[in-house]
Amino acid sequence: MHDGKDFALDPRLxxxxxxxxxxxxxxxxxxxxxxxxxxxxxxxxxxxxxLTDLDIATQQRLxxxxxxxxxxxxxxxxxxxxxxxxLGNVVEQLHVHVIARHMQDAAWPRPAWGFGExxxxxxxxxxxxxxxxxxxxxxxxx
Amino acid sequence: MHDGKDFALDPRLxxxxxxxxxxxxxxxxxxxxxxxxxxxxxxxxxxxxxLTDLDIATQQRLxxxxxxxxxxxxxxxxxxxxxxxxLGNVVEQLHVHVIARHMQDAAWPRPAWGFGExxxxxxxxxxxxxxxxxxxxxxxxx
Numbered sequence: 001m002h003d004g005k006d007f008a009l010d011p012r013l014x015x016x017x018x019x020x021x022x023x024x025x026x027x028x029x030x031x032x033x034x035x036x037x038x039x040x041x042x043x044x045x046x047x048x049x050x051l052t053d054l055d056i057a058t059q060q061r062l063x064x065x066x067x068x069x070x071x072x073x074x075x076x077x078x079x080x081x082x083x084x085x086x087l088g089n090v091v092e093q094l095h096v097h098v099i100a101r102h103m104q105d106a107a108w109p110r111p112a113w114g115f116g117e118x119x120x121x122x123x124x125x126x127x128x129x130x131x132x133x134x135x136x137x138x139x140x141x142x
Numbered sequence: 143m144h145d146g147k148d149f150a151l152d153p154r155l156x157x158x159x160x161x162x163x164x165x166x167x168x169x170x171x172x173x174x175x176x177x178x179x180x181x182x183x184x185x186x187x188x189x190x191x192x193l194t195d196l197d198i199a200t201q202q203r204l205x206x207x208x209x210x211x212x213x214x215x216x217x218x219x220x221x222x223x224x225x226x227x228x229l230g231n232v233v234e235q236l237h238v239h240v241i242a243r244h245m246q247d248a249a250w251p252r253p254a255w256g257f258g259e260x261x262x263x264x265x266x267x268x269x270x271x272x273x274x275x276x277x278x279x280x281x282x283x284x
Contacts, residue, residue, distance in 0.1 A: 001243060025214045050212070051208070051212065056205075056206075056209070059209070060205065070194050074236075083230075085225070087227065087253065088224075088225075111229065111255050111256070113233075114252050
C-alpha cells in the first residue's frame with residue numbers, strides 16, 4: 001500500500017522518534033527514549049484522529065500490524081506486560097503505542113506517558129535497536 | 143456466548159466499577175469515577191493477560207465491541223478525544239479502557255490512570271448513567 005494521499009507525519013511524532021519502517025498500513029516508529037522499549041504505529045492515511053475514523057477492514061489491518069509488533073516486542077524484550085494504547089491527548093494524529101513494560105522500569109506500574117524526561121539513544125545503541133526491530137518485524141528501514 | 147469456563151472478574155476491577163452489561167465476548171463495566179466517562183471491557187475468557195493471548199477471530203470480536211463502545215461514548219459524551227488502551231500494569235486480567243476525554247477534565251492532557259482519587263457516583267447519578275449507557279449500547283444490565 002502506498003501512503004495515503006496527503007499523509008504527513010505529525011512533526012512532534014517525527015521529532016520524538018526514529019523511523020523503523022513501513023508496514024502495509026502503518027509507519028512504525030521507535031520512541032527515542034532508552035528507558036522503555038516503545039514503538040508507535042501511525043496509519044498512513046491523512047486526517048485520522050480516532051480509531052473509529054478507520055473503516056472496519058482497515059482497523060483489522062491495524063490490529064494485524066499491532067499483533068506483529070506485539071510479538072516482536074515479546075520476542076526481543078520479554079516484557080512483564082505490554083501496554084497497547086491509542087491516546088492522542090497531546091498529538092492528535094491517530095497513533096498507537098506498543099510499549100514493553102518491565103517491573104523494574106522507571107515508571108512501573110504507572111503509565112510511561114508524561115513520565116519524567118526522555119533519555120535519547122546514543123547513535124550506536126539506536127542503530128543496534130533499529131536493526132533488531134527490523135529483523136524481528138521483517139521490514140526494511142529503506 | 144456464555145462465559146468462558148472458569149472466567150472470574152478480577153476483584154479489583156469489580157470493586158472499582160459498576161456492571162453495565164455483557165456483550166457477546168466482553169463484560170462492560172463503568173469506572174466508579176464521576177470525573178471521567180470511563181468504560182472497561184473484559185473479555186470473558188479465563189487466564190487472559192495480553193491481547194495476543196486471544197486468537198485473531200476473538201481479537202476481531204473485541205475490536206468490534208470496542209467500536210460499539212466508542213460510538214456509544216461519542217454519542218453520549220462528545221469527547222474531545224477517546225483514550226483506548228490495554229495496560230494491565232496493576233490488574234493483570236486482560237481489560238481494555240475506553241475513556242471519553244475532554245479538554246476540561248481533571249487530568250487533561252495527562253492520562254487518567256492513577257490520577258488523583260476516584261470520585262464515586264451517588265446512587266441516582268450512577269443509575270442514570272448506567273441506563274444511558276445500556277440504551278446506547280443496546281444491552282440489558284440483567
